[in-house]
Amino acid sequence: MSWWIIGLIALGTFGFRVAGPLLRERIHLSPRSVRMLGLGATALLVSLAATQTVYSGEGFAGWARVLGVAVAGVLIWRRAPFVVVVVGAAALTALLRLAGIV
Structure with missing residues (x-):
């Protein structure tokens, strides 16, 4: 540029x-x-x-990410602290990916 x-x-x-x-x-x-x-x-x-x-890129990002963001949305709706929202979403996403749900 x-x-x-x-x-x-x-x-x-x-x-x-x-x-x-x-x-x-x-x-x-x-x-x-x-x-x-x-x-x-x-x-x-x-x-x-x-x-x-x-x-992600040109395709579907996977269910783990979608469900992690959904959990973050629910935690925000329930007025959880920001740290709880981030850790909860990241933990669920990591556990789903560990279980093989990409």
Whole structure:
């Protein structure tokens, strides 16, 4: 990748970061628009997490990963501490892979 492309991306990122505080008082969005933007960001993150859970490379990632993420989701829903969520999901995934369920 050329250095000028990296510089252009850095400049664009800086521009977006500066535009927020500068335009905050000039642009007013309706409460519905603000809510929709928040829901759009949430939908984007959920779809990215689902894609990374189910696929690895060009194929199915395996049931161990899917079930590990499902356990993490249940633990988060039950409001378990973050460490418990990570260790629980990793432990289940490791045990399933040890049992031969890839």
